[in-house]
């Protein structure tokens with residue numbers, strides 16, 4: 001359970017109930033399924049939001065992933081905000097209605113349910129980051145593109161940035177990989193945009209993380225320019241700071257590298273509220289901060305949905 005005073009955050013069972021209720025309340029525009037199971041056997045829910053959700057329409061697709069890192073609970077609330085806004089707002093909010101009618105929106109509110117549940121065990125925050133395999137794998141160092149290439153992760157199982165035994169050695173990253181791979185239809189990846197939500201630091205980050213080079217064998221000058229242009233527009237909308245992720249620090253095996261490197265999906269990381277300088281406390285904002293700090297990203301979500309159709 002969350003500590004007293006933080007009941008506004010959703011536990012794993014509360015979020016699965018919220019998703020089931022949203023699907024029951026909006027059967028025509030939602031399809032609730034899962035991408036597989038975590039190390040400890042929790043299903044990793046997948047919510048699809050789109051008009052005629054039961055059909056695979058020929059519309060641009062977008063993915064939002066949250067809570068790769070256990071203690072970053074505000075990100076789970078960010079994904080639940082997206083689910084609620086695009087279901088409850090359908091038919092009344094014109095922007096929401098237009099996107100639900102013209103896009104296929106996929107939301108994974110918790111990539112790391114085991115770690116998230118462990119972090120709130122006994123109603124005390126554990127400061128936990130990783131999954132619950134052995135001493136834990138940092139899911140955002142376990143993706144199979146440039147895995148462990150560039151000193152952007154650790155080979156020490158005790159480290160908070162332990163990359164795992166191999167790329168996708170964690171069942172959670174493997175499950176999301178399998179879902180994304182399944183969206184290659186007729187040889188073409190249907191997903192065009194992705195945001196992975198983290199806390200904290202109020203940043204908009206784009207690939208690559210494994211190198212400070214803008215241009216690589218997998219990123220042309222024009223593509224790098226597009227990431228910068230869209231990244232800056234996203235940051236203008238929410239007041240975050242835009243930068244290439246390696247400008248923050250070098251990471252390898254991160255999700256943005258794989259989404260773009262393998263599938264050319266326009267993939268960003270958002271570091272949400274608070275800005276900086278709060279140590280471990282920065283991961284545990286008050287539940288009064290949930291509404292303002294998730295709604296703060298509504299416009300950025302719309303920008304990504306627009307870009308997916310560009």
Ligand SMILES: NS(=O)(=O)N[C@@H](CCC(=O)O)C(=O)O
Nearest residue numbers: 140198199209245251254269
């Ligand atoms: N959320 S966080 O762990 O503090 N920062 C992310 C930054 C991700 C990135 O640089 O791409 C990470 O290190 O995985």
Ligand SMILES: [Zn+2]
Nearest residue numbers: 069072198199
């Ligand atoms: Zn994180």
